[in-house]
Amino acid sequence: MAKFGKMREVRDFVDYGSGFPVIVDRVQTVPWGKDDEIIIMDHGRFPEAVLRALAEKPTRLTGNEVRFLRLHYEMPLAEFGKLFDVSHPAVKKWEGKRDVVTGMAWSTEVLIRLFVLNRLGVKARAFQQIYKGLAPPRPAGPCTIQVDLDVDPPRISYTDEPVAEAS
Amino acid sequence: MGRQAPPKLTDVQDTVRRLLKADFYYESKHARIRMRQRGVTESQVRYILENGLRDPDRDEFDWDYEAWKYVICGRTPAEDKVIRVVFTISKVPPLPNQYAVVITVILV
Numbered sequence: 001m002a003k004f005g006k007m008r009e010v011r012d013f014v015d016y017g018s019g020f021p022v023i024v025d026r027v028q029t030v031p032w033g034k035d036d037e038i039i040i041m042d043h044g045r046f047p048e049a050v051l052r053a054l055a056e057k058p059t060r061l062t063g064n065e066v067r068f069l070r071l072h073y074e075m076p077l078a079e080f081g082k083l084f085d086v087s088h089p090a091v092k093k094w095e096g097k098r099d100v101v102t103g104m105a106w107s108t109e110v111l112i113r114l115f116v117l118n119r120l121g122v123k124a125r126a127f128q129q130i131y132k133g134l135a136p137p138r139p140a141g142p143c144t145i146q147v148d149l150d151v152d153p154p155r156i157s158y159t160d161e162p163v164a165e166a167s
Numbered sequence: 168m169g170r171q172a173p174p175k176l177t178d179v180q181d182t183v184r185r186l187l188k189a190d191f192y193y194e195s196k197h198a199r200i201r202m203r204q205r206g207v208t209e210s211q212v213r214y215i216l217e218n219g220l221r222d223p224d225r226d227e228f229d230w231d232y233e234a235w236k237y238v239i240c241g242r243t244p245a246e247d248k249v250i251r252v253v254f255t256i257s258k259v260p261p262l263p264n265q266y267a268v269v270i271t272v273i274l275v
Contacts, residue, residue: 003233004260016203017194029196030259033232036197038259038268044190047209071208074245 005031007040012146014163015039018050019064020099021163025148025155042149047072048120049147049154055116056130058158059143061109063097069116070095084111106137172228172235179237180221182256186267187217193259194269207250207272215241215252216267222251229270236270249275 013027028040051072054065070080070091077088086108094102102109113134117127144163148155176182186192192213194202202208219241229236234255242249251273259266 003231007261015199017199017209019203019206019208032195033229036195036232036270038193038195039199040193040259040262043192043194043209067206068208071243071245072210074210074214076245076247 003033005037013039015041015046018047019068020062021144022050022053023144023146023159023163025146026150045149045154046147049149049156050145051116051120052122052154053145053147053156053158055113055120056133056156057143057145058138059141060101060106060138061104061112062099063095063102064099066091066102066112067095069112073119083115084108101140109138110134170230175223175226175235176237176256179223179256180239182265183216183237183239183254183267186256186265187213189264191264191266192269193266195271198269198271201271201273205272205274207248207274211243211246211248211250212252212269212272214243215239215250216254216269219250219252225251232270240275251275 007028007030010027010029011025013024015022015024024041029037030040031037054061054069077091081088081091094104097103114131117130122130142160142162143158144161146157146159202212216239219239222238222240225238227236232255234257236253236255238251238253240249240251252269253271253273254267254269256265256267258264259268
């Protein structure tokens, strides 16, 4: 059997697997190999929490966040663009902004957020509340998603504190 | 006399599919960082593990991890990107089950 260290709890773990940083309140990690560790995280609930957090994010979506949404639903650029009545080069341009806001029209971004909520199966009343909250347009600005996967449903919050880049 | 690696699993593809179905799936910190750097998402990695092709010639035993590193290669549906996923199948103590653990992802 492989060589493992003792499991430990890490607070405010910054995860980069979605293509942008997400702070997870608590994860367990198991040291492994020379200087690696296995992240013990609920991979079933994590993407859903991130999707919900993006749909309600208090600032505009970045290129990497839009790319995460598109890839989560396994859609090519053209198919994703067609849903929101834009061309595939437009989607490519948004995603090309990487960690910067896409610059898409707010009305298009609202449609994308509602699409995500619909795919998540958010109940009608919550859907309505979130929809009302989407006006007026969100500002651009730094915002990192923070999730607590230990509660049901996962607790979502946001921080504008800078997060260290993965190395 | 040199150290001898333990035998490889013979049914890697079936095993990894079974583990994914049961959500017995983890990633290493190294893998999550490489995924960020290489623009690969978790859904893409899972897709390749489920639908990719085994590349047993690239398997190797890693003495640092003391585990067999298995390789599955495939093309992602939404981006037409070819990705090689390096992973192991192992128990992760103190957890009771066997898990598919992704070690790294490589763009081909």
